[in-house]
Amino acid sequence: MAGSTFSYEGTAIDAQDGDSVLLALLRSGRRPTEGGPLCLAGDCPNCLCTADGVSYVRACQTAATGVTDVAPHPTTGEPPLPPFDETAVDITVDRRQADVVVIGHGRSGTAAAEDARAEGRAVEVVDAGEGVEAIGIYVGPHVVARTPNGTREIHAESVVVATGSSEIQPVVPGSGLAGIYTPRAARTVLDAGIELGTIVAVGDVDDETLSAASLDGVVAGELVRFEPAAGSSNVGAVVTKTADGEIATPCDTVIVGLGRAPRDMLARMAGPGEATIVGSAATAAPLPQCPNDGVVCPCSNVTMQQLDDVYDRGFTHIELLKRSTLAGTGTCQGGVCLPYLRSFLADRGESIQPAFTARPVARQLTLAEIGAGAHTSTAARTALDGLHRKLGAQMDRMGGWWRPWTYGDPDAEYAAVREAVSLCDVSTLGLMTISGPDAEATLQRLYPTDVSTIRAGRSRYVLMLDERGYVFDDGMIARRDDGTFLLTFTSGGASMAEMWIRDWSAGWGHDIRLLNQTFSTGAINVTGPRATELLTRAGITDPPPWLGHGKYEVAGIPCTIFRLSFTGEVSYELHHPLERSVELWNALSELGADLGCRPHGLETLLRLRLEKGHIIVGQDTDYDSTPRRLRHEWAVNFNSGEFIGRHAVLRTDRIPLDKQLLGLRFDGPPPIEGAVIWSGDEYAGAITSAAWSPSVEAGIALAWVYEVDGGFPTEVRATGPDGEPITGTVTSLPFFDPEGARARA
Amino acid sequence: MRERFDSTHIVALPDALDRIEMDALDLGDGVIPMRFAPDELVLLNHTGPIDVDDSHAIVVPDGSWRGEWLDADTAALFLRAECAWSIPERRPAFAQGLVAGLPVKLWFDQQRTLIVIAHVRADDFAARLAPYLEAAR
Structure with a gap:
């Protein structure tokens, strides 16, 4: 009785209830690959097919329903890769914890599970026949299985592998022909009522199979080769060697019994000591005879x-x-060849070597299954995120945060900062409070500055150096009182800095207290x-002085x-409780409306700071940026x-300077960031930051400039944004308001 | 994450925090002590002054935590799918780690589970929690 139907190369294939895809195909006289022995146990690659767009599926292990x-x-x-499927379903993940995971619910697996339960341990049993198929063992151990509804991930203390043989x-020669079956496979096919024609058996075939097969003959002798039927990829004869010479026995089907080997693919995935193997999977079987061809x-x-060939090469x-x-x-990770590789080496006098590691996964998975339970990484959102979006900001991710790139009119944003007043969400800055008897001593050692000279109510720009003297972050130290300091860091730098300090x-x-407030504090510039x-309009008549x-x-x-x-202008950073960010932003916007107040985004901020020559760690710094190379010796x-x-800084200061971060001025638009610069025909560095400066009315850039021919070039050549060669002149920094009068006003 | 919590965030000597945590019930109804680290404690639903036996303690009001109470069934459904680590069996209990790919704090009382997350991650977490809340309805 036909239970279901599927299409195979344009032909409808009827499947009976309980049929695998392979059985249904065999019943119709087809098979999904050209040939090769069939095991019908999922151990070999000889029935691979593409099922509903998923390739490398084992037809024998896939229900036709x-x-x-x-x-094929x-x-x-x-x-071919499957087409992108927008209707792909979500695959659920069922995560579980257990003391013991037992893979395989046969006799050995059942006994192992019972023993573990008797010891009071929580046991999870996984068995493909029961719909939960283990497909990988990962470090942990951590077993991943597929279920009819999705995947199951089980974290356990130990794993028992009872997967049998x-x-x-x-x-x-000829073992790639169709019509060759292992004994167990033959029984399955015959039990399904599939006609196999003239059947012969070779080797050690059990009585049960011999009886089920109604054999046309048991062929004596050692298997030599299979020969094809005329004009066919199906077996037509099996050739064996006896004392009387080679005998060719005509047939349509050959059942070949060569013994068993441990089914240990999953066991070979587990790390040392992470899995116990029991039953047939643990039983050392005799190696098969080494093949000649x-x-x-x-x-x-x-x-x-x-x-x-490779053995002869060592x-x-x-x-x-x-x-x-x-x-x-x-795909079978040695399921077929591993016994033969070992017998090959043994035949050549090598010791019998341990099996190699198998790699997950044991079955082909869909991308949906692979991605099940995984989430994309997220960027943090400041408390003003929703407000920025309502204002029409174009948002972008930078430093691990969603940030407004522009509110739609970068020129107007720039003008607001240089000519009126503007707001910028700087909640992304790292912020920490440090206190304790040794807080000052800790900071004194962490930073290359004399923290003891920072008075209460004052702050100082600081670099963070690693042991090699390279800059990996920068920020401010502000002393609140004798033993308490506020520290700021770059956006995205706080987590690393916190670990560094701790x-x-x-x-x-040192005896310190440290609180990372990056995620709990808002900041508006x-x-x-x-x-x-x-x-003043907001009630501040005595704002803090410069720094x-x-x-x-x-x-x-x-x-x-x-x-x-x-930014190079008068600036106040207002750090406040995050939950009041929107209230503060709205109040300032309203109070400043007639002053020309409008927000500016990152695009404008980057331009403003470039005009002042301020570096951005990570963009303008390199992996080996010393203070001297950055021209920050003053810090x-x-x-x-x-x-x-x-x-390290003292040592590297004695080495001739080989590169510096310098300012470049271009008469027109500058090169793009990352562009290479040249001095004559010599490589001379690369642009790290670049923008058109409305105030300077020139293209400006920061660049790593390399020493060329014993000196630093004063002019460099680069490719402009339109592909034309342009010349940049090394210029002292900052580009704008070199006295800093505007910021201190 | 429907609820925003007013809380007090304290960094102090572990012994001082032990004493506060032990006496948390005396701090008022609904105060939940969440011990992030030996030297770090957040008292959820607590505002106002608090005595900390450490002259160097950092004590700040902290309104940056958001959360959602889940009934036992919804919590089990959600955590089974989205939490890869063992949750404590005793009650009440505090736990913390990645859930649905984001760092959260969990408070288990006798009947319900409170999931707490920093405001900066709350919207993304809420989107990941939403299907489970929907399924529970």
């Missing part, structure tokens, strides 16, 4: 001749055989020549205000005692 379209596995090359497949690895199509270890021929690297202070035995006026800071209430909202400047105070990187 539910499959609508099957295509290509004889050469790879199957597989049947050894023949490796002789034929395909030993059907997945990678590796022949015995190839094994001989690849005498099983791992080397595997890597040099790719035998054992296919690790070093713990190593020094109020900047522009009318910034002070706006703050000062203090606690205030701005429009009724508690803030710590820092007076500093990244390093060797009189402050020991600090991280001190000796």
Whole structure:
């Protein structure tokens, strides 16, 4: 009775209830590959097909019910990738914990599970026959299985592998023909009522199979080869060798019994000591006789001749055989070839070598299954994220945060900062509070500055150096009182900095308290020549002086205000409770409306800071940026005692300078960031930041400029944004307001 | 994440935090002590001054946590699918780690589970939690 139907190369194939795709195909006189012995146990690659767009599916392990379209596995090359399916369903993940995972629910697996339960351990049993098929064992151990509804991931203390044994497949000339079955496979096919024509048996075939097969003959002798039927890819005769010579026995089907080997693919995935193997999977079986000819690895199509060739070249270890021929690297991970690789080496006098590692996964998975339970990484959102979007900001990710790139009119945003007043969401800046008896001592060692000279209410720009004297972050130190400091860091730099501070202070035995407030504090930068006026309207009549800071209430909202400047204009950073960010932003926007207040995004901020020559760590710094190379020697105070990187900086300062971060000026638009610069025909560095400066009315850039012919070039050549050669002149920094009068006004 | 919590964030000597945590019930109804680290404690639903036996303690009001209470069935459904680590069996209990790919704090009381996350991740987490809340309805 037909239980279901699927399409196979345009033909409707009827499947009976309980049929696998392979049984249904065999019943119709077809098979999804050209040939090769069939095991019908999922151990070999000889029934691969493409089912509903998923390639490398084992037809023998796939129920025909539910499959609508099957295509043969290509004889050469790879199957085509499935088309992108927008209707792909979500695959669920069922995550579980257990003391023991038992893979295989046969006799050995059942006993192992019962033993573990008797010891009071929580046990999860996984068995393909029960709909939960283990497909991988990962470090942990961590077992991944597929279920009818999705995947199951089980974290356990130990894994028991009870996967039984597989049947050894023949490796002789002609073993790629169709019509060759292992005994167990033959029984399954015959039980399904499929006609196999004239059947003969070779080797050690059990009585049950012999009886089921109604054999036309049991062929004596040692298997030599299979011969094709005339004009066919099906077997037509089996040739054996007896004392009387070779005998060819005509047939349509050959059942070949060569014994069994442990089905240990999953066991070979587990790390040392992570899996216990029981039952047949753990039973050492006699190695098969070493073949003289034929395909030993059907997945990678590796022949015995190839094994001989690489062995003769000195690849005498099983791992080397595997890597040099790719035998054992296919979808069955050595299920067919591993016994033969070992017997090959033993036959040549090598010791019997341990099996090689198998790699997950044991079955072809869909991308949906592979991605099940995984999430894309997210960028953090400031408390103003929704407001920015309502304002029409074009958002982008930078430094691990969603940030407004522009609100639609970068020129107007720029003008607001230079001529009026503007707001910028700088909540992304790293912020920490540090206190404790050793807080100052810790900072003194962490930073290349004399922290003891920072008075309460004052702050200082600082670099963070690693042990090699390279800059990996920058920010501000602000002293609140004798023992408490606020520290700021780059957007995205706070997590690393927190670990850095904790690790070093713990190593020094320092007694500190450290609170990372990056995710709990909002910050708005109020900047522009009318910034002070706006703050006055918000109730601040005595704002902090240049590089000062203090606690205030701005429009009724508690803030710590820092007076500093990244834009080159008067700037106040208002750090405040994150939950009041929107309230503060709206209050400032309203109070500043008639002052020309409008927000500016990152595009404008990057242009503003470039005009001032301020670096962005990570963009303008390289992996080996010393303060000297960055021309930030002024931020390093060797009189402050020991600090991280001190000796490296002293040492590298004695080495001739080979590159510097310098300012470049172009008469027109500058090159794109990342562009290479040249001095004559010599490579002279690369652009790190570039923009058109409305205030300077020139293209401006920061660039790593290399020493060329014993000196640093004063002019460099680059490719302009339109592909034309342009010349840049090395220019002193900053490009704009070199006295800093505007920021300090 | 429908609920925003007013809380007090404390960094202090572990002994001082032990004492606060032990006496958390005396701090008021609904106060939940979440011990992020030996030297870091957040008292959810707590505002106002608090005595900390550490003169160097950092004590700040912190309104940056958002959360969602889940009933036992919804929590089990959600955590089974989205949490790859063992949740504690005792109650009440605090736990923290990645859930649905994001760092969260979990508070298990006798009947319900509170999932707490930093505001900066809350919207993304809410989107990942939503299908489970929908399924529970």
